[in-house]
Amino acid sequence: MSSVSLTRKHKNALSAMLRVGLNLPLVALIILPLAYTFMMSGMPASELYSRLIPTRMDFISYTFVFTKTSIPRQILNSFIVAGSVTLLQMATCSMAAFAFSFLQFKGRNFIFMCILATMMVPWEATIIANYLTISSWGWLDTYRAMILPYACSAMGIFLMRQNYLTFARELHEAAKLDGCNNWRFLLSIVIPLARPALGALGAYVFLLQWNQYLWPLLVTNSDKVRTAQIGISQLFDIDSEQIGLMMAGVVVVLVPSLSIFVFMQKQLIDGLMAGAVKG
């Protein structure tokens, strides 16, 4: 008996070792671009052209990012834009989803289908017309040009509605009997219950907005409102001081999105699962 369990133990240990061995190179490969970026951000300027791996790290480039470039301002802009879009979507999507799951009215299914159908419209296909609209309103180079077009999403409505549909109908009836109107019911009962779904929506939307590139590129032209993703892409230059600066800029801009990934992984993945309906 003991010999059988021993071989099984050996077999398990062997397969675990095999797994470690197979995973190591893949993990290294996936993490390589980031590790390299981080390494270059701390490489002393004197070693940039002569060495592949620095003998020591210095973090002067990070000081430069915060004192010599527009990155701090652009990070603030990114936070303003991504934060506003996130809050707006949480509000507009939970309201619309409420109508689609708790209220009865004519044309409800038709309108819901219309909203779902917008998932078929790639944002890139409407970008020219949207750009012309925004510029004809004189909105170029403003926060609202980056915020309002994203103030609602079909995916968000869908996610929130799916969540509301799991609530008991009796909840709504009971609230009505108690004389609670729909707005108060949404605010004080539905939203607190839907917190996990709202968290998922929030994490997902914030990340998507933080990582935006094309739209902010089109509608901004000054550092006043320009976002950080545009900012780091303009730092490219290969003179020795600039390399460290540029790579430090990339690291700094990655910190917020990686933090969301690390600290809100569950919410983020739930949001992604729902958002992938759109792709």
Add this chain to the structure above:
Amino acid sequence: MQARKPQPPILNPGIKKGKKSLYEHIEPWLFMLPALLVFSVFLFYPLFKTIYLSAFLTNSVGQPKVFYGFKNYLDILTGRYSASFWNSMWVTLRFVFFVAFGSLLLGLTTSLLTSKKFPGRAFASAIYAMPIAIASAAAAMSFKMIFHPSIGLINRLFGTTVNWLNDPAWAFPVICMISIWLASGINYIFISAGLRNIPDELYESASIDGAGYWRQQRHITLPSLSPTLFFQIIINVIGAFQSFTQVRLLTMGGPNETTNVIVYSIYLDAFRNFRFGSAAARSIVLFVIIMIVTLIQFRAERKVHYQ
């Protein structure tokens, strides 16, 4: 048994039977108002405006000037811009193919490798999923350094002198590779979730029957996972069609338009050449393609649900 007494009607003072008040009629619309406003102004209106614009020649600020009918479409399909358009379609299709399947394969491999326990599994999982959090602009800047001809990591590591992003033979595969890396995270997350949903008993009974690792993968994993894989390919295809950032930051569609994917070509047409009408026509082509792909997905999903 006692005969049932007729129940008194339940009185619900809160719920008025019969006619709804005017406010109750408009209330749902108040809840939907912000959403409908955003969709109307920034989605439906621009979609129709794009169709409208695609029938005009515009001036350099995008105002329609000359009615042009279907000629913008003819110009890109068979006329004066057709060479560039078909090149861009061909580049896009190849790009979509490689990225959709490449990231699927990478995601499948990493998912299978982390499906069972081993020391460091949580860490490996986190790394495999991590690219979802990485902005394509930030990634592009890192890869710009990695592939830099004189100081880049790749050339120094392998002792080569290739100008990767400027070489007509290399720019396209490099852009594909970067896009696969970027898309691998979401593939890992979805495929891992799909793997977790396969009941363990299937594998247990198979290994009792003496089926080895590869046989189990072929006869259990693959069939059970195929709806997930199909769904994931569609997501990859839609995502890849919309790629722009890495192209704009690394190759500007070049060299010789070898990386001129469709969204980049729309951008060039409208914001570099100021041909908004023709760019609108390209946008409609993109819209139709994505619509078809999405409809295929809807139809297939219905089949899966009803079978």
